[in-house]
Amino acid sequence: MKFTEQEKIEIRFSGTGGQGLVLASIILAEALMMDGFNIITGESHGIEARGGASSAEIIASKKEIFDLSVTLPDILVTLSQQAYDKYGKKIKKDTLVILDSSLIKSESISDSENVHALPLTRLVREELGTTLPTNICSLGALVGISKIVSMDSLRKAILNRVPKNSGSINLKAFELGFSLIK
Amino acid sequence: MNKKVLMQGNQAIAEAALAAGMKVCAGYPITPSTEVVELLSRKLPAYGGRFIQMEDEIASIGVIIGASAAGKKAMTATSGPGFSLMQELLGYAAMVEIPIVIYNAQRVGPSTGGATMPQQGDIMQTKWGSHGESPRIALCPSSVEEAYNLTITAFNLSEKYMVPVVILADEILAHIRESITIPESDSFEIINRRNNAPPQEEYLPYKVDHTGIPILPPLGGGYRYNISGMIHGDKGVPNLAPETIDYCIQRINSKLKKHYNDIVMVEKMEEENSKIAVLAYGSTARPAKGAVKMAIENGIKVDFIRLITIWPFPEREVREIARRVDKILVPEMNYEGQVAGLVKQSIEGAAEVVQFNKISGLPIYVEEIYNQIIKIERGEK
Numbered sequence A: 001m002k003f004t005e006q007e008k009i010e011i012r013f014s015g016t017g018g019q020g021l022v023l024a025s026i027i028l029a030e031a032l033m034m035d036g037f038n039i040i041t042g043e044s045h046g047i048e049a050r051g052g053a054s055s056a057e058i059i060a061s062k063k064e065i066f067d068l069s070v071t072l073p074d075i076l077v078t079l080s081q082q083a084y085d086k087y088g089k090k091i092k093k094d095t096l097v098i099l100d101s102s103l104i105k106s107e108s109i110s111d112s113e114n115v116h117a118l119p120l121t122r123l124v125r126e127e128l129g130t131t132l133p134t135n136i137c138s139l140g141a142l143v144g145i146s147k148i149v150s151m152d153s154l155r156k157a158i159l160n161r162v163p164k165n166s167g168s169i170n171l172k173a174f175e176l177g178f179s180l181i182k
Numbered sequence B: 001m002n003k004k005v006l007m008q009g010n011q012a013i014a015e016a017a018l019a020a021g022m023k024v025c026a027g028y029p030i031t032p033s034t035e036v037v038e039l040l041s042r043k044l045p046a047y048g049g050r051f052i053q054m055e056d057e058i059a060s061i062g063v064i065i066g067a068s069a070a071g072k073k074a075m076t077a078t079s080g081p082g083f084s085l086m087q088e089l090l091g092y093a094a095m096v097e098i099p100i101v102i103y104n105a106q107r108v109g110p111s112t113g114g115a116t117m118p119q120q121g122d123i124m125q126t127k128w129g130s131h132g133e134s135p136r137i138a139l140c141p142s143s144v145e146e147a148y149n150l151t152i153t154a155f156n157l158s159e160k161y162m163v164p165v166v167i168l169a170d171e172i173l174a175h176i177r178e179s180i181t182i183p184e185s186d187s188f189e190i191i192n193r194r195n196n197a198p199p200q201e202e203y204l205p206y207k208v209d210h211t212g213i214p215i216l217p218p219l220g221g222g223y224r225y226n227i228s229g230m231i232h233g234d235k236g237v238p239n240l241a242p243e244t245i246d247y248c249i250q251r252i253n254s255k256l257k258k259h260y261n262d263i264v265m266v267e268k269m270e271e272e273n274s275k276i277a278v279l280a281y282g283s284t285a286r287p288a289k290g291a292v293k294m295a296i297e298n299g300i301k302v303d304f305i306r307l308i309t310i311w312p313f314p315e316r317e318v319r320e321i322a323r324r325v326d327k328i329l330v331p332e333m334n335y336e337g338q339v340a341g342l343v344k345q346s347i348e349g350a351a352e353v354v355q356f357n358k359i360s361g362l363p364i365y366v367e368e369i370y371n372q373i374i375k376i377e378r379g380e381k
Helices: A021-034 A081-087 A120-128 A134-146 A151-161 A164-179 B009-019 B034-047 B057-069 B080-085 B087-096 B123-128 B144-161 B171-175 B242-258 B282-297 B315-324 B338-347 B366-377
Strands: A008-016 A038-044 A053-061 A075-078 A096-100 A115-118 B004-008 B024-027 B050-053 B074-078 B101-108 B114-118 B137-139 B165-170 B177-181 B266-269 B276-281 B302-307 B309-311 B327-332 B352-357
Touching (some): A008 A081, A008 A134, A021 A134, A021 A151, A021 B004, A021 B177, A053 A081, A075 A081, A075 A134, A120 A134, A120 A164, A134 A151, A134 A164, A151 A164, B004 B009, B004 B144, B009 B144, B009 B165, B009 B171, B009 B177, B024 B034, B024 B057, B034 B050, B034 B074, B057 B074, B057 B080, B057 B087, B080 B087, B080 B101, B101 B144, B101 B171, B123 B165, B123 B309, B123 B338, B137 B144, B144 B165, B144 B177, B165 B171, B165 B282, B171 B282, B266 B282, B266 B315, B276 B282, B276 B338, B276 B366, B282 B302, B282 B327, B302 B315, B315 B338, B327 B338, B327 B366, B352 B366
Parallel strands (some): A075 A096, A096 A115, B024 B050, B024 B074, B074 B101, B101 B165, B137 B165, B276 B302, B276 B327, B327 B352
Antiparallel strands (some): A008 A053, A038 B177
């Protein structure tokens, strides 16, 4: 699917509370806004503040947006087994799926050319010595595959939204994710 | 040039309140309105204001009535369970004509219900939740940008008409973020309550001129007068003479009717010779508008009306629509059809009202409303 030609794109991030998915969605949304899209983002949490499957979503459109939440996303990023079990099937036939193969059992992953299983958490830990910026690493992979937003806008949005002293490590995590896609 | 920013509904309401000159916020944080008090607790001191977290919602509304009586613009933010607790003092504020702004982010009720899901179940409570009859204004934003603008309007109307104003949003609007344009501070009007009271010797707090609106100078500013929730005449002191009861209740309840045109706001899209109209409000108005546009693209003529002011109820505008069409579809996130009932009451049978009620805690989608339009068009509803 060519996302660059779509006038409306729906994206869902899903994982475990605390993985920074809401922040990742806000960063991507802000970058899409800089690139001229109208934006709505939303989030849903389990009853628990941390630990339950949580999701964050974006609707980006060149036109006025009427639906206020995503039904079936065009892009799904999923970073935990629980979240993959919950959201992995709520997709379209050609939904682009990016999942963390270091956290999701390979036997549960459906075999399709639209599914990109990447060892995000493991790579980030090995390369950067912390798993904290895995959310931003997933953004790098997402942009690498989908090209929905310009690198410039995304870098700007990262620096706008992450704590000041963590800008450079987050940019590294972003480049790392991007480099996975060749 | 105005720049686009990505802002959450709650954040827009807090920022707009600061822009409107609000100086006192008291609250008891509750999902889904929490970000408003969180943000104001951090920001208000820099604006020369104060935030105070109270022990409950009853105390919170008490604080803001007191602050407003002392001349400061004041607000609180809450959701269903807290709004229920505020009802008695909401009636008090309306009775003594002290302006306050209450933000109610509606969530699934009744009782504790569901904190992180939307409902439009507080329409009636907003107007009739306190005992007796007293005036309120309630505004229903349907986008984050409108939430910003209507918050400023809420303070303006409250100050102008000396009345409580409720910003009646819901969990969806509270939590979504949208790309919005913040208006420049010199591009909107800020209205402050009148402060041209006659000298103390001649002053009677509730003696009104042709506007019907009392002038209540800030308490502590030199004027001595009485504020009482008991029936009062011009002097503001309790007075239970039959003619005073009659006058007092008539005056507070009729003052908004007198200024109906200034207070009631609707958005309309009309097609020539349409037989169907969709009437919606709040976040439900977004998919409703999308469904109407989709119907028009598919050759079905449908009118659209969005109620921005919900109290006083826009009965004139609703009657006008009813004269144009045969059927009015009212989608709402509640069980009874609280606004559908008001529509029926306003139009007295001039058109048939078709309800579409969704109470699952999920938003209403464009497709669902579109399907209802199709059913009406085919005569199946």
